[in-house]
Amino acid sequence: MSKVGDAVKEALLAFDQDKLVETTKKALDGGHSPQELIDALTAALKEVGEKFEKGEFFLAELVTAGEAAKTVISEYLRPLLKKTGTREAAGSIVIGTVAGDIHDIGKGIVASMFFTAGFEVIDLGVDVPVEKFVETTREKKPDIVAMSALLSTTLPMQREVIEALKRNNLRDQVRVIVGGSPVTDEWAKEIGADGYGEDAVAGVKLVKKLLNISE
Amino acid sequence: MIESLKIGIFEILSRDDVYRVHAATLEVLERVGVRVEEENALKLLDEIGADVDLSRKIVKIPQHLVEEAIRRSLRTILFAGRNKKNDIRLEGKRVNFGLGEGATNFLDCETNTIRPATKADATNASKLADALPNIDFVMPLFTAQDVPKPVLPLHDLDAALRNTEKPVMVVDFGIDATYLIRMAATVVGGEEKLRERPILGMYSEPVSPLTHGKEHTRNLMTFAKAKLPIVYIPSPACCSTAPATLAGALVQSNAETLSGNVIAQFAEKGASFIYGSDTSVMDQKTGVFSYGAPEWMIFNLAMAQLGRYYSLPIWSTGGCSDSKILDGQATLEAGLNLFIAAASGANLIHDVGSYLNFGLTGSLELVTICDEIISMIAYLLRGIEVTDQTLALDVISKVGPGGHFITQRHTLEYLKKEHWMPTLLDRQMRSNWVKSGSKDLVQRAREKTMEILSKHEPAPLPAEVSKDLEDTLKKAEKGVLGQ
Secondary structure (H helix, E strand, C coil), X not given: CCHHHHHHHHHHHCCCHHHHHHXXXXXXXXXXXXXXXXXXXXXXXXXXXXXXXXXCCCHHHHHHHHHXXXXXXXXXXXXXXXXXXXXXXXXXXXXXXXXXXCCCHHHHHHXXXXXXXXXXXXXXXXXXXXXXXHHHHHHHCCCEEEEECCCCCCCHHHHHHHHHHHHCCCHHHCEEXXXXXXXXXXXXXXXXXXXXXXXXXXXXXXXXXXXXXXX | CECCCXXXXXXXXXXXXXXXXXXXXXXXXXXXXXXXXXHHHHHHHHHCXXXXXXXXXXXXXXXXXXXXXXXXXXXXXXXXXXXHHHCEEECCCCEEEECXXXXXXXXXXXXXXXXXXCHHHHHHHHHHHHHCCCCCEECCCECCXXXXXXXXXXXXXXXXXXXXXXXXXXXXXXXXXXXXXXXXXXXXXXXXXXXXXXXXXXXECCECCCEECHHHHHHHHHHHHCCCCEEECCCCEECCCECCCHHHHHHHHHHHHHHHHHHHHHHCCCCCEEECCCCEEECCCCCCECCCCHHHHHHHHHHHHHHHHCCCCEEEECCCCCCCCCCHHHHHHHHHHHHHHHHCCCCEEECCCCCECCCCXXXXXXXXXXXXXXXXXXXXXXXXXXXXXXXXXXXXXXXXXXXXXXXXXXXXXXXXXXXXXCCCCCCCCHHHHHHCCXXXXXXXXXXXXXXXXXXXXXXXXCHHHHXXXXXXXXXXXXXXXXX
């Protein structure tokens, strides 16, 4: 790995966003290109993800690293790039917690893991209306729509979104995945989703499988 | 090891209760007395003013001698490891954990069958105990059945001395303890060095009710003079070798161990005496001496309380079960009696994982499971640290209503310090658990045990020491077998 790559990795593994910002700025001043730094961050994030799966890093560290990298890429590096893309993303994912449900953490962890795994993530937040999923799918043309629901009472909204995508002729242009603690494989099949992941790691594996990306 | 219990110790006797048990014990020793079957001990007790009936070998011990022996006792005992980093101290509320010794059967937990234990099993148990982070002292768990019976204590000790750098304790099984001392002395470079670095402790027992057997009393005095840690505690069973009532059995247990202390402290002022008892019940349906009984647990609490009343280092028992195999009963009983023993504040807790089937069967996998249980118990008993930093007002106000703490620096700083992490207990989501083979606790414990045994190399004895130990063992064998 290059010297700048080492520096970025070290700052990321300190789980310190301020340090990562500082390292990034220094590297830019030293003549490194934004693209080079994005690539270095992506490589370092991948390693964090692998270490989490092996049990060497904890969940809080994984999410913190993901968030720090996301902030640096979107606030410091993306604006410097002429073209609109941020990095060679493995695919793009629209994610949100369904209407009536304000649970953020699980969805946030999954979003962070997607980002860490190299995907472009559009996080719509919580209590996301059905129309918002539809609109965003139409405008951003993501590869994946991911819906979270923690309450069994809000679970039916996942079906609503899928039905709305169908009505708007968008369902066949996107893969839909569902998650959340009351969700099961059977439920995912029943509402016509493309898949379900039991936890964040399973979610990433599922997306990679759906998009034919090798591990 | 728990440095010092932070949360309240279970005190099940009131101050008045403790005093009444103490007073009753003094009365038993003064009026009923104990039988002492060792000539030198009888002579000694006669010299110091006990009322000795030489023909019946009954010794009535006046109260002041019992009190004086307690005053002569050590409040803190160093129990050294072959490597200094493994030294432990027996004092206050420091809690240390170790295996037991004496299981004559080895449990194969794949087939749930047993076979006679061998010296190789004692070697593996010592290796495993050397590697496990929550085991503080080593007893070799098994007792070798593949060596001549009279010399088996020598081989158990040999297995332990060669395979761990932690403090070693062995059961005397009535062998002349001088041989055990010689072997340990060989390892540290002589008996004088052994006094400085007491790497060997001995477990020996009076015979209930109220009898000090010949060999055990001789060994008690031998270890006292050698200034080595001695656990000299009875194993009475309520309804057979002790009264049915818990208080009565306490009085008798106390009298048995304290009269042992009189012999030890007058044989050598400041003998490293460790107080306690393995008191349980005779099961009324089967006649067995139960290792999983709640009665034993409650005796552990009470004896620890009495031990603290005397300021004596305390022995206790946990991590054992009456079950024949490594099943739910085994982990239930082992977990509960380990917790109670630890929460009692005792200084040496033995029988971790050693004993199934009333002390007859040992399981390496249970040792590994107990290591995890101890780690959990140690976490519990450390309590909650309350400081400005841990009250977390800054981060609570920073996150505010509706936010989350996952990416806060405070979270990253404290998660490892404040939280317990399992190494054996499973917390996977079901699908991942299925993917990784749907393994139950026993299967995982087996894999972990096998991995440790295949990878862990205890620091070997230096070549010349190893050779000397071999010679010492051979000489001791000849001595015992009279060749």
